[in-house]
Amino acid sequence: MKALRAAADLIWPADCAGCAAELAGPLCSRCRLELLGPVERREAGAPRLVPADGGPALPVWSSAWYAGGVRSAIVAWKRQGRGELERELTRAVGRTAEAAGRLLAQISPAIAVVPIPSRAWRNWGEGGRRTRGLAIAAAEALAGAGLKATVEGCLVRRATSREQSGLAAHERMRGRENATRVRQAPSSPCLLVDDVLTTGASLLDAERALANCGAEVLGAVVLAVTPAASQTPDRG
Ligand SMILES: [Zn+2]
Incomplete structure (x- = not known):
């Protein structure tokens, strides 16, 4: 019986990926509510996005903080291969992109949706595929908001960029500088x-x-934003 349960869990895990509450689905309603919070600009706590000259930071829209159940769910998706979370996460990013699209439409009728190449995954190919999945969801949502949106894989990571996991934050920053290369110019202003x-x-x-x-x-859309020490997300 135990083996059967383990096999079933592999196909469709019975626990919420965010908080381990038992249920028949990838996310419980509480963790889903945290993931689908208010779509807001949440870049203020990201030190690298605030220009030293006091200029405007790159707008980053998100509906969630990278904490609690949302953090656990994203880690499960990225590190533990919980692919059944894909639908929940792409829905969240699509919802965020739709809200951002209402503002972006006032700037450009056409948007190139550009996924960030990531290495913080179990393997390279999987990270690219899943981040591209988020970009596809964002592009579909922008198209639904009346924009001409295309997913464009313009960016690649340089082969020399160092593995980031396990490094301190300041080392991660250094490792990421000039780690990205444009292999093909985008056709429109980028999200x-x-x-x-x-x-x-x-x-x-x-x-x-x-x-x-x-x-x-023009900006960025992300699933979740790591709260800075000065920010206090409303959660238990
Ligand atoms: Zn949960």
Whole structure:
């Protein structure tokens, strides 16, 4: 019986990926509510996105903080291969992109949706595929909001960029500088898509690389944002 249960869990785990509450689905209603919070600009706590000259930071829209059940669910999706979370997470990013699209439509009728190449996954190919899945959901939502949106895999990570996991935050920042290369210029102003915003180093690096080839980056959409010490997300 135990073996049967284990086999069934592999196909459709019975526990919420966020808080381990037992249920027949990938996320319980409490964790889903945390994931589908208010769509807001949440870049203020990312030190790398706030320019030293006091200029405006790159807008980053998200509906969740990277904490509690949301954090556990994203870790399960990325590190433990909980692929059944895909639908929950792409829905969240699509909802965020739709809200951002209402503002972006006033700037450009066409948007290139650009996934950030990531290495913080079980393996390289999987990270690219899943981040691209988030970008596809974002593009579909923008199209639903009346924009001409195309997913464009413009960015690649340089082969020399160091493995980031296990490094301190300041080392991660250094490792990410100039880690991104543009392999193909985007067709329109860009909206970047990533899973989690922490320091902002990856987004900043992508923005710089795109700006160097003349592309305009309008902002980014992410699943969740790591709360800075000064921010106090409303949760238990
Ligand atoms: Zn839960």
